[in-house]
Amino acid sequence: MNLAAQINSILAALILLTAFGLLVQRRIYGLLHLFAWQGLFLSISTAVVGYTAGAHHLYISSVLTLLLKVLLLPYILYVLIHRLQIHKDVETMLNVPTTMLIGIALVIFSYHLTSPIRELSTLVTRSTLAVALATVMLGLLMMITRRNAVTQIIGFLAMENGLFFAATSATYGMPLVVELGVALDILIAAFIFGIFFFHIRTTFDSLDVEQMNRLKEED
Amino acid sequence: MRIYPFIIEIFQIAIVLILAPIFIGWIRMLKCWFQGRTSAGLFQPLRDIMKLFYKDVVLAENASWIFRFTPYLVFAVTVLAGGIIPILSVDLPLSATADVIALIALFAIARFFIALAGMDIGTAFGGMGSSREMMIASLAEPAMLMAIFTVSLVSKSTSLSQIVQTITHAEFILRPSMAFAILAFILITIAETGRIPVDNPATHLELTMIHEAMILEYSGRHLALIEWAGMMKLFLFTSIGIASFFPWGIAAVDNLFQLPAAIIFMAVKFCIVGIVLVLIELGLAKMRIFRVPEFLGSAFLFASLGMISYFILE
């Protein structure tokens, strides 16, 4: 197992760690930092993979990641949080240990899922695909367990990170067109949820999504 | 084109017209004798009819044409039936006009219109009579059909003259099915012709009458026609029974010389039937209207027993 692979797997571990951190972090700033860190690890690993595999378009995407996920998005969120004055509030969550256990179960499950692919793959990064899938799942789990709109968005973006990581680890990155397109979409999404926060805040005077349950069938 | 069948036809219709009232007279006479009264004689019903013909008609104000048309129709239909049933001879031109089922339908016409007439003037009694009459009829008809079914099983036909011929020509065997059928038929005849215990032709006690309630408002020739038709109905039902169960003696085709014998046979049979009927009427009292379904139910039971026993025993 060569150096690049080692570095890559360490980064993968870190990403997984951050994912778990996101899952249980109560404070909103903490979430933001963790998210930024995750982005950073992601971009580094992308660069590393690009270097070892000589897939140069990966540099572009790593830079892209750096700009988007480490700088831009956290910044936007930061600004929003300030505007909305919610940087203080601490989110209540349903009990942490269970969430952790589920998270671990998910990691194992995704490992089990990706094992056949690992056999197939010849890439140095192949072992990290499980982590990627796990990150996606954890992001989804986070969106389920959290009640705050902002944290939900962060979970969503974490999922995106996971996908991105999957792209780099399973295959040496998607074709450039796709990478760019995805980035563009995420950007638009960012603007949209920015707008949304304000709408929600103005209409429900809080960002708790639990309040949004008027549209339902049962009576 | 043979001519004398037509003569027989006319002759038979005439006999039906004349003998029907006399048959009623005979029944009443017997009744009187059994009850130890002196009777009005054999021809009293005939005289009554004649008397009614000479009376004027008193008609309710709002009686419509139906009310006036009914007696004629009822009479005509009954006469036609009289022309179809083989009473003296099977060699009747009209006999092919209707088989037993159609025959019953002919009587149904009469009933239908009498019921309408009963509702026409719009009295409570009229309606009551029609309603009950239709109820009884609707229960009697299935039983009747069942009995006919049994008979036609034996003789592979529903046309009466055919039945007569098959039974007379076949050698005589005691058939349980026929026995049951006869029982059923007697009960049905009692119900259809409005005799005790189903209905009482003599009464005018409001709540017990059925047939009388319908014709309550009739008078004069209308009443005469209806009464006459009623008498003929009893006579004809009896002769249906005779034709389908005891046809021996009815003249065969192309045999004029059997006719006198046939007349005598017929007279004897009718006398006996009269006695039986009277015994029944004396033995029983008129039953409540809602016991009638049970009465007819038993008739139906006998009939179906007859059919079943045909399949099982014969």
Next chain:
Amino acid sequence: MMLLILLGISLISAIILAFVGDRKFAPEINILGSAVTFLAGLGLAIQVYAQGPIIAGGKFFFVDAFNVYLTVLTSFVSMTTAIFSRRYMRREREHGRIGHKRIRFYHSMFQLFIFAMLLALLTNNVGVLWIAMELATLSTVLLVSLYRTPTAIEAAWKYFILCGVGIAQALFGTVLLYFAAEKVLGEGGEALLWTNLSQVSDKLEPTVLSLAFVFLMVGYGTKVGLVPLHNWLPDAHSEGPTPISAVLSGLLLNIALYALVRCKVLVDGATGTHRAGYIMMGFGLLSILVASFSLLRQKDIKRMFAYSSIEHMGIATFAFGLGGPIATFGALLHMLVHSLTKSSIFFTVGHASQMHSTQEMSRIRGLIKGNPLVGWGLMLGVMAIVGMPPFGVFTSEFLILTATIKDAPLLTPFFLIGLAVAFAALFRRVQPMVSGSAPSSQQSLKAANLPVILHMILVLILGIYMPDFLSKWFHTAVELLK
């Protein structure tokens, strides 16, 4: 060339409209743009019809019988919707439900949405297909919340989050697809081109693809609105402005189903089993049942028809899953007639709710008396959508049902229960709305007649007579989807 016009016009007009803003002639520009798009679509269709499938733009675009008819459909319905929204939106303005800024926003986003859908249809690149789908979602999210009422925002938020999550799954599926493809086709853009993939589909790694299909199914299935991923759909449809509801259920669902079917073809080719088909059948049947029973308890008119859209998407999905010439033919036809009928129903519904200034069905009465076109339009539209002849929906359901009896007789009862319940539920609600005498509170309005009449006539024609070229198209499409 045609392609450029087709995609260009809608993009350009989106930009123009963004600048034009709320001038008097903005709606006309909107109509004009989509009309030109429609003409271009027709041109393209003729081209394809004449000379078979087209690959253009350095293999970036690929047009075959399957997507060209959807292209024409999309551009047509968007045109009629633009015509409809002219009068509808004007009235909304007059009643002060929306202001200038939002009108501007509405128009340009509408065009952008069309662009996204056309891109999704025409592109040859599975990745770009995904991007376009995401773009379509994003461009409609803010349209759904156009009215800024609490419920509208809630609906939009749910739409955004749920579809976002779903689409993310789809991306993962796409990644896996690429992973499998690159083994065969080598790295780079080539590996995501559908044309190449479909040629080598039998060489692709089955385990990976079956894994990929799960994610694609969930991802695109969310956008198709398949139970149990459907929850965003009724909310979004009922809260958004009616033209958007019309295009959402008329077009967007179709496009998503299109994407799903494209993927299914690959997976079937790779695995050689019918597993993907079974999954789709399961989802379809579940959607039919759940949707039809939910129909029974609806009070909001647009919500009800949203559920009926779920039901019909379920039918189409089921049919695609069933496979076989007749079922596939039926499914294609069903996509066509459903989007025509459903959009025209939404047009009438929009006017009906404007006339009574409510979406509650219990307060909408006597439409035929009030405005014959709206009333009869709604009545006949519903007759069509529940599958009464001589309308086109009957034809497709006829084919699908008879095929079902042959291939999956045990599923037919459930299918039928769904159809029957849906029929009863819809009629139970619609009949009192159209019939009877009009309440005093009812206001009169100038309805947009043309779209409704146009759609109904088309559906009627499709019901009793199918033009030769169309059937030929469908047959070639069926061949493609074998």
Next chain:
Amino acid sequence: MSQFESVLFSIILLLSTLAIIPLFIRRQKLLIYVTFSLTGISSIFAVLGGLWTVSGRVNQSIILPIGLPDLPIHLRLDPLSGFFLTVIGLLSFFVSIYSIGYIKAFVGKRSVTHLVIFYCIFLMGMFSVVLSDDAFSFLISWEVMAAASYFLVMFEDERTENRRAGFLYLVVAHVGAIAILLSFGIMAGAATGFKGFSGYTFDAMRQTEFSVGWAAAAFLLAFFGFAAKAGVIPLHIWLPEAHPVAPSNVSALMSGVMLKTAIYGIIRVTFDLIGDFPWWWGAVVLIFGLITALMGILYAIMQQDIKRLLAYSSVENIGVILIGIGLAMIFTSFEMPLLSALALTAALYHTLNHAMFKGLLFMGAGAVLHATKERNMEKMGGLIHKMPWTAALFLVGCVSISALPPFNGFVSEWLTFQAFLLSPSLPSPLLNLLIPLGATLVALTAALAAACFVKAFGVTFLGHWRGHHSPHIHEVDWFMRSGMILTAISCLVLGVAPTLVINWIDVLPEQLIGDRIAASAGEFGWLWLTPIAHERASYSGPIVLIVVLAVLLLAYILLHVRKSAIHRAPLWDCGFEKVTNRMQYNATSFSMPIRRIFGFLFSIKEQVLKGGKGGTLHYHLKVRDRFWGWLYMPVADISFYVARKIGRLQQGRIQAYLIYSFITIIVLLVFFR
């Protein structure tokens, strides 16, 4: 002009009528005259085509260039369709004449435009149903017919009862249509195995041999579907709701001929498309026929609404027709072509007859409704004085439907009885024992029918007006009268000349079963009808008519040679005083004895309330269809229960939705990877 041309011409004429209707929207009266005369003409052409097809034993088929891509619309004209075409056309011709007078009453009150439009579409639908020769076009015309009639039922849609009836009708009809679709699907599948569309043509179905199971499934589905349309109990529930509330000319058509298209369907599928079948199919049809006939007439007797009564009696007659068909099927499956030909002839004949007299009766009821604005018999009475024509014609209808000679109803019932009486020659002893019991049920039905129509006519037209204040009632105009007169005449003719009619329809059993009864039926010449053999049974309508008339006249003349005056006097009534109208027997009291006897079949709520001023008694009676409680309510409850449970899915919290998709992924990954 060939048969097919004349039929097609009639359809085209209807289409063009539709085309010109917009010209007259402003001039409603003119619209009525134009459209109904045109529909009348087109139905004449249909009749001609049909008659000629049957007598000429034609078998033509054409293919129209429209329809599904590889399945153009096939049309076929064979004796079976020709016969039904004649039935439909004949009644619709009479009704069209009648409608001119009837619909004019609406002018000024409401727009009749969409009524006439859907009237045309309705006729077109019925014609094309019997013409179509492939599953697709059959279903299209079938549903178009249903939809058109639905809109006609909804004509006076501001009344809630109409809306309820329409809804019920459409739902039942649609469910039935789905079942029919399925059965066609099965047959088509067996025909081609779904290689292409060719299997959907009836020809393909004819030529295929079906496996036993599939054939049975197809038959049961088809029977269910058609039964739903024909109003076979327990699927009859919509019929007594929809027929009464529709405009009377429409209810005449619906009861008279629309139900018959279902009969057509049953015959077409069983005898023609499937071909050979086991005996129990026949038994199924027979049993349902018996139940329908008996229950139908019992419900009919209980009614107070005259049109409801007629609707229920339609149910009964459908039952009688089905009995004939069932017998025919049983005989066929035991290879007794002659007998089954007899039974089938009886069924077809009754189809024709019922079309006539039920049409007549509904038109009469319509006339009454038109004159009194009243459907409830409890308020009627004595109309015979005010509207003699209507009364006489209605009476003809009543006599025919109560199966009294010499009118037409009797002939078909009599033929049915003959078929029953011949059943003992069946090889299976069990059937030998059971079928006669069926015969007695038919007899019971017939007798009850007579009672029912004594009530209908007696309560409506005889006695005194029962309402509190009698409105100014007038006889209806000549259009309505002539429509009814023509129908009445055809009732009489069909009753008096059965042998000719049987000769005419003889080709149907010959083609479907392979034997014919006309040879034996006419062996005595046209005067006597002898179904199997003259020594077996015989009936002669003409002689009955002539002799009865002769004797009647003779008696009348004899009794009027001596002039004897008629005194009009007040009622005697056993000397009771002050007989008021309220004392008359009314609909409820007339049916009381029968209600007492058969009460256990209904859910009857009977209560006497003391109240009002002076302690007047009020009697309330409610006779309800048990099948509501047994069949329909539970279904509705269950589906709403399920709906409520499913509603829980959409419970508003976005987290829940996310969980759904999460779980979905997991499940799929675990089980379907």
